[in-house]
Amino acid sequence: MCGICGFVSSDGIPERELVERMIGRISHRGPDGSGWYRDRKAALGQARLAIIDTVGGAQPLCNEDGSVWIVFNGEIFNYLELGEELKSRGHAFKTASDTEAIVHAYEEWGERCFERFNGQWALAIWDARRERLLLSRDRMGVRPLFYARSRGRFLFASEVKSLFADASLGRELDPVGLDETFTFWSTVAPQTVFKGVYELEPGHSLALESGRPEKKAYYRIAFPSRGEEPGQDIVENGARLREKLVEASRLRFLRSDVPVGAYLSGGIDSSVTAAIVARYTSAPLRTFSLRFADSEFDEGRYQAEMSRRLGTDHRDVVVSSQDIARVFPEVVRHAERPILRSAPAPLFLLSKLVRESGYKVVVTGEGADEVLGGYDIFREAKVRLFWARNPDSRLRARAVELLYPWMERSPAAAPSFGRAFFGKNLDPADPALSHRPRWDSTSAIKGLLRPEAGTAGFDAAARLVARMPAESSSWDPLCRAQWLEMTTLLPGYILASQGDRMLMANSVEGRFPFLDPELIAFANALPARHKLLALDEKHILKREFSDLVPESILRRPKQPYRSPDAASFFCGSGRDWIERVSSESSLEAAGIFEPAAVAALFAKCERVGGEKMSNSDNMRVLAVLSTMLLHEEFIVGDGSGGLAETPPGPVTVYDMVDA
């Protein structure tokens, strides 16, 4: 795990000062050292978090004759197997790192090499012979990679703040990016919230040769046609799921030269991965959990139960609303996008605990909900589709009551509200039927925007639906909903604002067994009912791992990870920055939100201390605060955060210009 950056120059020799500044801005991603390469056309930089071959794996790294150079962020978990194959084909290795396996794989198979990788990566290969830059990103978007053009340069980096080290690159928020965020909770790559800055799509590579970029997809999310799934036997499928998840967890736990810990959330997914590690490896296990001072959000009871059962060395951090307000500006600086939930802030504090405990790698349960049908949105969609088949049915309307029995203000408690909310847009032919309620409620944020910050005529949802594969019409409705979730929220929020950014802010790498490519391919080919059986989410996972996870966790009602939202910002903490960014003068100067509308919203929050706010109001508060912090940091400020911009030492230099 690391941070990478660099650029190709069409206007003179690449400046070493620029690549050093770019590295310095992402030094939190790699405090163990850094390095850069420069020739007359290109510069590559890297800040290193040393995990595999900690002594010999410094970057940049090259092939046998020094004609192919790489900077790499991530892990290729099957690097040992690839290395053996490449050695048998005559490649000579100088190190024991996974990075070098990529260089030789590229020499051997060209761009087809990415199809062979089992891992999580963002990388840049500079083929000096062809003067060709090749960028690549993993299948699901675990690792980030951005690019932009400034005057005479094509720039790339793990984080946008590194691109902004080039002062000639304009810094402006993009109304289209904001519109997407205020619809889907995130942008959809290549769109970002910064004008002229793009994110490489998951599963894609980008080649830049003679100044022309060319993108290719080496992977696409796909499902079989409904009824044509290869395996229909749930017992056999369960056994195969177990094999794949055990192998994916083992790979991610054992392929490291530093100790690996595990998150325990109190839910099924992280319990299963931690239990697999405990059962199938002999390594001691350290687990980490997030607790909340507010009992409404706390899952400590389940975390303690699981850690006791596994006999782990367990640590937790208790987070309060005050803590969330205190760290929120730093959280937004790392997230580099508006965030509509406070949930990333506690995860930032959790990764801090991990780092302070001497760990820099953790295995987590992320991805299980997307891959195995765990989200409430999938259950909602099934109920809504059932209802849509006969909207006049009295019985069908009651199906809404099957959702959220645990919620205080559930549709069961308030059936008329639930029916009104879930009964909108009931068109069985709509490929995005599953996501309309979420997108509609999120879009309420746009009512706060000034006209000039809006995007009259732009329809983010229509643009996304147009990108759905043509064959998706033959998929099960659950699979279409999974595709939407894997394309929007997973890479743009779960793996970014709640994932990579909060982990790497404290120099911690996350590893995600549920996002193993073989496991995903297998899960995507399952009959939908094995994932979401009636309304029982992740049914096959619970069925298969009932021997490793206690009943109390397997059978507890699904509780999504949540933290106090608006309430965190009206509890007295963070007053200085909240008043600063929400003042009329700041709002006027930024030109994004209507000051009067924001004042009315915040006055409402003040009256109730941010408690018992509606879902829409919670999102609106978070949208205003995070967007204004983003504007302050990256548009008014230069994105440096006022921090030093020097590469972390020791610095490895390959300077072919001043050699």
Next chain:
Amino acid sequence: MKASEMRGSLGKVAVALGDFAGVDRGAISRELALIESSLFFEEVTGFTLSDDEITSSNLGDVEAMRRFAAAKARS
């Protein structure tokens, strides 16, 4: 789904309906349990049920569902 389309795959449907035996529905009312059964039945068979077909005798357990599916396929 037309009945004639389902008849050919009745065996497959019967297997799929069998998966419902593993559903843990917790503490929900009898009426809601029936609604969940009908939701699953429609998903697997492709039929759309009328309200008066959503009964225990048609959907009360896996065997009832199989019998009902076969009857629907014959009709």
